[in-house]
Amino acid sequence: MYRSHGSGDVSGARGPRIRMKKRAIVTESTRAAKNEASLRDVRRAGPLVGAKFEGAAAAIEQLPPPGPGEIAFAGRSNAGKSSAINALARTTRLAYASRTPGRTRQINFFTLRSGARIADLPGYGYAAVPRALKREWQDLLWHYVTARTTLVGLVVVVDARRGLSDLDIALLGGFVPSGRPVLILATKADKLGVAERRDAVAMIQRDVDEQFGVRMNTIRVLLFSATSHAGVEPADAIIDTWIPR
Numbered sequence: 001m002y003r004s005h006g007s008g009d010v011s012g013a014r015g016p017r018i019r020m021k022k023r024a025i026v027t028e029s030t031r032a033a034k035n036e037a038s039l040r041d042v043r044r045a046g047p048l049v050g051a052k053f054e055g056a057a058a059a060i061e062q063l064p065p066p067g068p069g070e071i072a073f074a075g076r077s078n079a080g081k082s083s084a085i086n087a088l089a090r091t092t093r094l095a096y097a098s099r100t101p102g103r104t105r106q107i108n109f110f111t112l113r114s115g116a117r118i119a120d121l122p123g124y125g126y127a128a129v130p131r132a133l134k135r136e137w138q139d140l141l142w143h144y145v146t147a148r149t150t151l152v153g154l155v156v157v158v159d160a161r162r163g164l165s166d167l168d169i170a171l172l173g174g175f176v177p178s179g180r181p182v183l184i185l186a187t188k189a190d191k192l193g194v195a196e197r198r199d200a201v202a203m204i205q206r207d208v209d210e211q212f213g214v215r216m217n218t219i220r221v222l223l224f225s226a227t228s229h230a231g232v233e234p235a236d237a238i239i240d241t242w243i244p245r
Contacts, residue, residue, distance in 0.1 A: 046236035047243055048089040051110040051118055058106040060143050066150045069244040070109075070117040074145070075157030076165055077123035080187035083226035084157050085120060088235060095120050105137040107144060116243045119144070119151075125167045146174040153181045153242035155235075160186035160200040160223065164207045172219075176212050182219040183238050184208070190225040197223055 057063045075081040085095040094110065108120040121144065122137045145154065154175050158164055164172075164184075176182060186204055189197055204221050212219065220238060224231035 045113075046088055046090065046232070047112060047114065047116075047240045048085065048094075048110075048118060048236075050113045051089050051094055053094075054109040054111045054117065056106040056108045058137075058140070060140060063107070063144070063148075064109060064117075066148075068114075068116045068150065069152040069242070070119050070148065070150050071153045071155065071239060071242055072119040072121055072145065072148075072151055073155045073157060074121040074141070074171055075123060076125040076159070076167060079123070079157045079159045080226060081120070081123060081157040084155075084185055084187055084224060085118070087224075087226040087229060087232055088239070105140075107140065112243070114243050114245075116152075117150075121145075124171075125165060141171075142174060145171060151180070152244065153183070153239070155183045155185060155239070157185045157187055158204065160189050160192060160197065160204075163200065163203050169207070169211055172212070176215050176218065179215070179218060181238075181242060183235065184219060184221045185224040185231065185235060186221060187224045187226065189223040189230055190228045 055064065073081055073085055082095040086092050089095075095108070105122055107122065110118040110120070112118060121141050124138055124141065145151070154172075156168055156172065158168060172182065184204060186200055189200075192200060201221055201223060208216050208219050208221065222231050222234055222238070224235060
């Protein structure tokens with residue numbers, strides 16, 4: 001028969017007295033609980049959390065060799081692409097918006113915890129860029145979207161207040177026939193009222209239906225706000241299904 005003592009001693013009827021260290025038990029239990037909580041946090045973290053800059057390519061020959069699966073982010077200048085990437089990465093310092101819209105001419109690559117990559121494509125459609133310069137990096141963007149064999153999915157960032165532009169539709173036209181998935185993030189949703197948000201999604205969905213018909217099932221439209229973080233977790237869930245395991 002065992003008897004518990006306030007001092008923490010446990011003694012048997014015939015055996016030696018054993019001193020239990022309550023503090024050690026509490027410390028080990030707390031550490032185990034914290035480790036388990038950390039593991040749960042990692043599992044809950046979105047696929048872009050922990051992304052690290054890998055390198056950049058300003059020309060086709062500078063693209064990294066094919067390897068892990070890549071997910072590309074594209075969008076018109078000023079659509080909020082950098083802010084969307086940062087919101088998904090839960091940071092403010094991963095992707096940078098140029099001080100002069102449309103001046104970013106390179107594809108920036110980031111490595112994810114899974115080993116996959118994110119490709120941040122140059123913004124397009126800014127009228128102040130010289131035509132020759134614009135053609136140079138739009139050729140790079142077009143080559144990447146239409147010919148990159150390791151590209152597994154495309155995220156197109158669109159200002160919800162403006163909907164799909166002709167350039168967005170052209171870009172989608174080069175990618176959608178491949179059958180790979182597309183996520184359209186209708187950003188800056190926090191600047192719209194409830195009815196306006198509903199109308200914005202309906203307008204984008206209608207344009208997708210008109211332009212891509214039977215292939216529209218590969219395209220998802222999601223309201224998004226980097227400011228309020230609306231749509232962040234649903235976007236996490238969609239992108240996570242694209243990442244090769």
